[in-house]
Amino acid sequence: MAGETEDLLVELKGITKSYGPVQSLRGVDLTLRRGEVLGLVGDNGAGKSTLMKVLAGAVQHGGGEIRVHGRPVRFANPADAQAEKIGIVYQDLALCDTIDVAGNLFLGREPRKGPFIDRRTMHEQAAQILSDLHVKVSSTHQEIGTLSGGQRQTVAIARAVSFKPDVLILDEPTAALAVAEVESVLRLITDVAARGVGVILITHRLQDLFRVCDRITVMYEGQSVDDVPIDQLDIEKLVALITRSEPQKAQKEVSP
Amino acid sequence: MTATTAPASTETTRQLARQQSWWERSNKATMVMAGVTAAVCVFFALASDTFLTFANVSNLATQVAPVLIVAVAMTFVITAGQIDLSVGSIIAFVSAVSAQLLAAGWDSSIVLIAGLVMGAGWGMVNGWFTAYAGIPAFIVTLATLSVIRGIALLTTQGFSVPIDFDTFFAQLGSARWLGLSSSAWIALVVVVLGLVVLHRTPFGQYVIGTGAAEESVRRAGVNVRRVKLMALTLSGLAAGIAGILVAARLGSGSANSAQGFELTVIAAVVLGGTSLFGGRGTVVGTLIGAILITVIANGLTLVGVSPFLTPIITGTVLLAVIWVNLRGKDIGQALRSLVAGR
């Protein structure tokens, strides 16, 4: 990945976020280039999901700067981030249980015929998206609440991908998936990255990171503490980075 | 799933998008209700000679109209996971203030518009406090229930205000077309509008989504605050329409009218199969629920039992039907697995 600035999709600088007295993000830097797969790792509660919600416009950050395609932006709501072609699969999936598969895929951007939802087109396009991605559901009319955990997850991924985003954020996309489905997701990640999409992958399955990522950013207690190309890492080193157990890393930690 | 963009066979695609059977799509709770309503109608038809006469059916349509108009809007509110307890007070307010405006010499057409604006306005007050100030709709509308009727009582000092029979406003109350009252026709239009908007438009989809998982809909880029504001504005507007119709039919406006109306309306909505927890709504069910409640009251009067039995029987039916619906889900599931078992 060449370090040319026109390749920079996303730059986060010194992002902070507080929930009342809880400071979830205490200054995070992150960069993402075109066609790059970035692994974002850290302990439970390190602030990975919060950071991605900031980047997707779902929560608003306190301080710091977001640049997309080099332009400073501030997202007031998720629609603003969508307009910048940022797509996300949330850790909690953000689906509506009582709405059918097609309705969830097109939630907020339903195909219309005058003032009405064009249900025919919506279901046809939904079926197209699902069969292109080989998502295993029996019907686009099935309610999301009746799907299995893995099916729900693949529908959420299909939704994010179908936006044709420039930046694709995947927050633990494989947590509920069977072996074959995990392979599919990993293949999907390399495919979209080859097309120039920047991908941010959050996962606790470290072996997956070594298969698809170009670079790893490590978060610890609300801060970004390391940014390492994948070829300088192996599993042990990565575990040490996440747990901050190595003595030479400990000095990088902020004193409480 | 893989990212291969090679088009999947059109056969699988068609299979995926195939419409489900009518049975799979139908709301089982609503079907139970339709059955119960039919049974109750048959019972009253046998028990009373006059129940099935055109005059009584037309009368029934007029009686059901105000409940139905507000219940259709309440279906949106409840489906969105909200509640509006203030509709009875809005009816009283609109009917009392409209009568006062007419008495003050305002033209009927202006009073009609004012009635709609007052209803929608109170709805927006409820909606603003709920959606933008973050106070639960139950609390907001519990407070406005008291405030709105209070204002109406204060301005009328509790007296009923007569409406001059010569006004167009009053004539609206007695107007008939094809044997049905204006109220009944307006209710019919509201039902059709409600059906189309809830089940065919993006707004309807967002109402359902907001009730099911508000945060998910918000993250999909939808302005859920506006959805909630609009739902509560709709119920206010519907209560305004009902207030006008009630005042026009009675020929007077009273701050004491429509006491407990909100409970009748909520009962009709829930009877029809709309989930009180939000996320699932049916306008057809609400139509059936409103008809059932009205038929019970009307039929019991015709059969000649004590009018005090009506609330007891209505409440018992409400409880019984909800109970059957909860069991019915299990029964329906068992049936479906039998039918679909391949």
Ligand SMILES: Nc1ncnc2c1ncn2[C@@H]1O[C@H](COP(=O)(O)OP(=O)(O)OP(=O)(O)O)[C@@H](O)[C@H]1O
């Ligand atoms: N809505 C909220 N209100 C208060 N605190 C919150 C909220 N959301 C997150 N937090 C806090 O922010 C911190 C970071 O949470 P976050 O979900 O970003 O962690 P994470 O790195 O994604 O962890 P995991 O690996 O478990 O998913 C946690 O301490 C959490 O308690």
Ligand SMILES: [Mg+2]
């Ligand atoms: Mg997380």
